[in-house]
Every structure is written in C-alpha cells, then in structure tokens.
Amino acid sequence: MGNAKLHLPVAGVVQRIVLWLGEIGFRKMKEVKVLIVDDKEVAREGLARLLDEQETIKVVYQCDSEYVVAAIKQCKPDLILMEAELSKREAAELISQIAKSSPDAKVAMLTDCVDKDKLFACLESGARGYLIKNLGVQELIASINLIASGRIVISPMLANDFLKEVIKLRQATKLDETQGRFGLSKRETEILELIGKGYTNKEIAQKLVVAENTVKVHVKNILNKLGLRNRQQAAAYAAEFGLVSVQSDDEAAETNDDSH
Numbered sequence: 001m002g003n004a005k006l007h008l009p010v011a012g013v014v015q016r017i018v019l020w021l022g023e024i025g026f027r028k029m030k031e032v033k034v035l036i037v038d039d040k041e042v043a044r045e046g047l048a049r050l051l052d053e054q055e056t057i058k059v060v061y062q063c064d065s066e067y068v069v070a071a072i073k074q075c076k077p078d079l080i081l082m083e084a085e086l087s088k089r090e091a092a093e094l095i096s097q098i099a100k101s102s103p104d105a106k107v108a109m110l111t112d113c114v115d116k117d118k119l120f121a122c123l124e125s126g127a128r129g130y131l132i133k134n135l136g137v138q139e140l141i142a143s144i145n146l147i148a149s150g151r152i153v154i155s156p157m158l159a160n161d162f163l164k165e166v167i168k169l170r171q172a173t174k175l176d177e178t179q180g181r182f183g184l185s186k187r188e189t190e191i192l193e194l195i196g197k198g199y200t201n202k203e204i205a206q207k208l209v210v211a212e213n214t215v216k217v218h219v220k221n222i223l224n225k226l227g228l229r230n231r232q233q234a235a236a237y238a239a240e241f242g243l244v245s246v247q248s249d250d251e252a253a254e255t256n257d258d259s260h
Contacts, residue, residue, distance in 0.1 A: 031055075032148040035077035036062040043083065047110075051081075054141050065094055072102045079106045079148045092121040099126035108147050116161040119154070123162075129153040182225045189243075191218045195231055196238025 034057055038044045044062045051057045060075040065082075072080065080098065082091065095107050108129030109122050119130050129147040131140065132155040143153045154162055184192065187208075194204045201219065205212040219231060228234050237243075 032057050032079055032144060033060045033075070033077045034058065034144065035060060035068070035071055035075060035080045037065055037068045037071075037080055038062075038083035039064040040083070047081070050137065051141075051144075056145060057141065068094065069097060069101055072098065072105055076102075077105060079108060079144060081108050081110055081144070083110055091118065092125040095122055095125035095127050106147050106150075108144065108153070114157055116158060116165070119158050119162065120165065123152075130158060131155050132157050184222065184225060188218050188222050188225070191215065192222050192234060192238050193243050195219070195222075195234045196243055198235065 034051060036044050036047055036051075036059060038047070041064075044064075048059045048062050051059050060077050061071050063071045068080065068082070082094070091109065098105060098107055106128045107122075107126060108131060109118075109127055110131050110133060111118075112133040114132065122130060128150075129143060129152065131143055131153065135143070135155060146153050190208070191204055194207065199207065201212050201215045205215045208215070219234070222234060223229065223231075226234065226237060228237060
C-alpha cells in the first residue's frame, strides 16, 4: 500500500471537500436566515419545506421576484435563494438591485438550466452562488452555509466553464501586455500562440493559409522583439506567460462557426 496511488474523480473530491467544509461550518455557524424567491408558488413551497427541516437554516420568507426587494428590507435574510429562470425580471438586473439596496445579503441562484452566459451575468451582478438543481440535499445545505459565510460556490457542472473563462480573460490580458510591451502585431501574437502549442512553421502556414516563408519571417521578428534565441524559447515564453489558449482547435472552430 506504501506505493499505491489513489485515483479519484476531481468532481468527486471537490464534492467531498465542500461537504466536509460544510459539516465543519454547521458546528460553528449561526442559523442562516433564507429568503426563497421563485415565481412558481409550488416550487417555493416545496423548497421551503425542505429547508425548514434543516437545523442550520431558517426560511424567513418566500415570495416571487416582484416583491423580493421589499421582502429583504422586511425580514433581513442572510441569503436569498433565487430561481434563475425568473419570468418577471431578468435575474442579473434583480441581483444588481438587491446588491444596491441590501449589500450585506448574499444571493445564490438555483437553476436547472446549464447556461454559462447566465452564470457569468449573475456573478458579475453580485451573486455569490450558482447552483444546479440536481445536487443532493446535503450538498445544497453545505452550499448555503458556505455562501452565507462569504464563500463563492459554483456547481461542479459549471465550474469548468467558469475556470475556462477566467483563464481566457487572463490570456487576453497577457496578450495585450505582450503586444503593448514588445510591439508584436496581431499576426505575430497569433503565431507565437501556435508556436506555444507546438506547431511547426509548415503547420502554422497551413492553418493561417499563408506561405511558409511568410511564417519564417514572422518567427524571426518575434524572436528579435522578445529577445529570444530560438522557437523553443518562444514556446516556453508563450507557456510561461499564459499565451497558449485553453481551447482546443476543434472548440475554437466550433466557436467561430457559431459566430457566423
């Protein structure tokens, strides 16, 4: 057993850590006051009954989205658990309104729709959690406690998309810094990224539909501007500064197709 390695799915490990942290928090945290917001009364009632059975949670009120701001002022919840498919107001706009009127209240979205655009819109507006409805009861309770304590919680199903988007933003920043600092052209930056992915000059030429000699000239200019000796150093530079895209070429192609 000394040399044995334990292999567990990443999502499973994260899930167990979240539950473990949640269980620890249960012993230390005060009761979390929750306001349930959903335009469907049956859904509100069912969720309220479920949460009311939990020792660490108290449902202080439930309402539809039209009355949420007034309800927050009246019952002062620690956390607003809000259905993401609201019919009367856009979720992101409502979250912004809540953030302005009650900055101490945490907002967590609860949805059955895996929509990364809505995820980013809600988080940008101030949501502290984005939870998929297929999670188990104990996962939901642990997530509520973590969000109420100030953590940001995203369901594993959407966490990968969120991480990719963060990395893409970082890469875009690095690309801008590289272009501005060293005077690389857009084409040179593009070629530097492909060098980082391990493309040969011939493969770069085929991908960009240009002559191989043109690529060679660009590579020479890149090396001169960055003060590098060879393409191996260029590849290392691209990797070190996060210029290599996390998207596969197939994913990038699909993205381009969708944009047309």
